[in-house]
Amino acid sequence: RHPGWPAKLGPLRVPAGVLAVRPVRLRDAGEWSRVRLRDREHLEMWEPTGVGPWPDRNAYWSWPSQWMALRGLARRGQCLPFTITVDGRFAGQITVGNVIRASLRSAWIGYWVSSDIVRGGVATGAVALVTDHVFDFGGLHRLEATVRPENTPSLRVLGKAGYRQEGLFERYLDVAGGWRDHFCYAITKEETGNGLVSRLVSKGLAERV
Ligand code: ACO
Numbered sequence: 001r002h003p004g005w006p007a008k009l010g011p012l013r014v015p016a017g018v019l020a021v022r023p024v025r026l027r028d029a030g031e032w033s034r035v036r037l038r039d040r041e042h043l044e045m046w047e048p049t050g051v052g053p054w055p056d057r058n059a060y061w062s063w064p065s066q067w068m069a070l071r072g073l074a075r076r077g078q079c080l081p082f083t084i085t086v087d088g089r090f091a092g093q094i095t096v097g098n099v100i101r102a103s104l105r106s107a108w109i110g111y112w113v114s115s116d117i118v119r120g121g122v123a124t125g126a127v128a129l130v131t132d133h134v135f136d137f138g139g140l141h142r143l144e145a146t147v148r149p150e151n152t153p154s155l156r157v158l159g160k161a162g163y164r165q166e167g168l169f170e171r172y173l174d175v176a177g178g179w180r181d182h183f184c185y186a187i188t189k190e191e192t193g194n195g196l197v198s199r200l201v202s203k204g205l206a207e208r209v
Pocket residue numbers: 042043046109110111112113114117118119120121122123124125145146147148151152153154156157
């Protein structure tokens with residue numbers, strides 16, 4: 001068992017519905033594949049370049065190996081791979097990866113949300129839940145999020161959640177078939193006060209249920 005894993009976070013009411021976060025499951029296959037095959041245009045330009053065609057990489061039968069890889073990393077304490085749900089239904093993923101402990105105690109965070117429920121505060125709520133969790137129970141001190149400068153919605157999510165822009169990483173990640181510049185956003189535990197969720201609640205952007 002590694003600190004902070006497994007965990008169920010929330011629920012939190014946001015404009016889109018009742019948001020919760022829980023570990024990825026093998027039985028997410030059907031919804032994961034259905035949403036991702038439909039949402040290719042919404043997702044592909046922001047995601048790491050994959051091997052093979054989108055329909056193959058996101059087919060029902062490709063989830064079990066991805067799930068197993070994520071579960072293996074989680075069991076080794078290197079990753080916290082969560083499914084996002086809204087009103088109990090699959091709504092996307094949020095993952096804390098590349099967990100480094102010792103004197104760095106840092107990781108990256110990344111997320112995506114189903115196109116039919118975007119603009120309802122889901123990603124912002126999920127980032128707040130997961131950030132508070134890894135600082136309070138996961139033994140981490142810093143989280144980093146890298147975002148393409150063109151990704152206005154994601155930049156907005158990090159701003160609303162309380163992350164700071166630290167700089168520009170040039171030609172940083174192989175995304176959508178090329179080496180893309182990314183802004184680096186980050187947050188450390190000291191900056192979170194009573195927690196990011198509490199801050200969203202006090203701003204009226206979310207409600208504990
Ligand atoms: N132009 C300007 N603002 C926009 C646009 C747009 N085209 N689209 C959305 N927004 C704003 C929304 O209005 C909202 O801000 P507001 O609350 O001030 O109105 C904000 O962007 C989105 O906030 P949420 O509702 O909390 O986020 P949402 O649940 O919609 O999810 C996400 C955002 C995850 C970026 C979603 O659009 C998505 O899955 N995109 C594709 C994948 C992706 O880009 N993932 C992030 C990669 S970067 C990373 O993981 C660190």
